[in-house]
Amino acid sequence: MLAIYLILIAIFFTLVWVGWRFFVYVPRFKEVNDENKVNDLGCVAATKKKRKDVVSILPNPPAEDFSIKPSPFESKKIKRVLLPLASLFLVLLVVGITLHFNSLHVIAPFLPKEYSQVAHIQGTFTEAKLEPPPALPPEIFISAAAIAARPGIATADRDWSKLDPHFVQVVLLVMKKMNERGYPMALLEGYRSPERQDGLATQVNVVTKAKGGQSKHQYGLAVDLAPMKDGKIIISERDKWAFEAYQALGEEAVAAGLTWGGVWSFKDYGHIEKAGSLAALMRSK
16 A cells, blocks of 8 residues: 555656646756857857858868757657646556555445445345245234234235345345344235225224325335244234334344334334335336
8 A cells, every 4th residue: 555655656746847847947058048149149240251261271171060950849849749648648647546546445434324235235145045934824814913903914915926026135134133133023914905905094993094006015115024922923012022023123124224114103113115215116117
């Protein structure tokens, strides 16, 4: 890393020197020569006359020097073309080196939170694709407590294949984290038809306010989960242990970039869904 800084400093001072030497600084001897040219003009005629007298006396006058010297105008023209090109090359070199080593200066804690979440999730998926848990026995969902807490739960759709594949992986990751925290979760419902959605919205024991087509359940982007204890599903958040489990679910869902229904005005503690408005999600497909 130190070598990179030294290279950049050397290039910087090189650019400063080039600019000073060829674009700003004017040698003093040039100014003196310009003044001498004016003083020597008066002597030109006399010098030429004396030279002719000497030449006429010599038996073999020396031949004049016909060597070709580079024109000062052409030399200046070449400098005006090459120096800007050289400066441009050095500037591009600095920019290229900076861009090449730019990633070395990225500090992980200062990365955008959303980017960190996505990178973490994608890294987890790359290591191993998570598989949905085995289906639970139907009798677990037909207990009196389960039916009282969630009407129609016995006939709810729990087919993982009807959900968005990427969303499924995120949900399975959340369930894995919950199990590690001592709160195993069960899928109560995944895909939900528009007809069933309308029925849930109009029944006496209201569990949702969204009508058919307004819920992400109809698009495979939402699930309802519930904690399990001693082989039984505890849906009601009135149970102290279940309430703690739902709070942990909210933490893990938000950490995975999902939306948790427990923060809504109409509390739905077991509901998690893909973040974003439904209209925006449909446009992105």
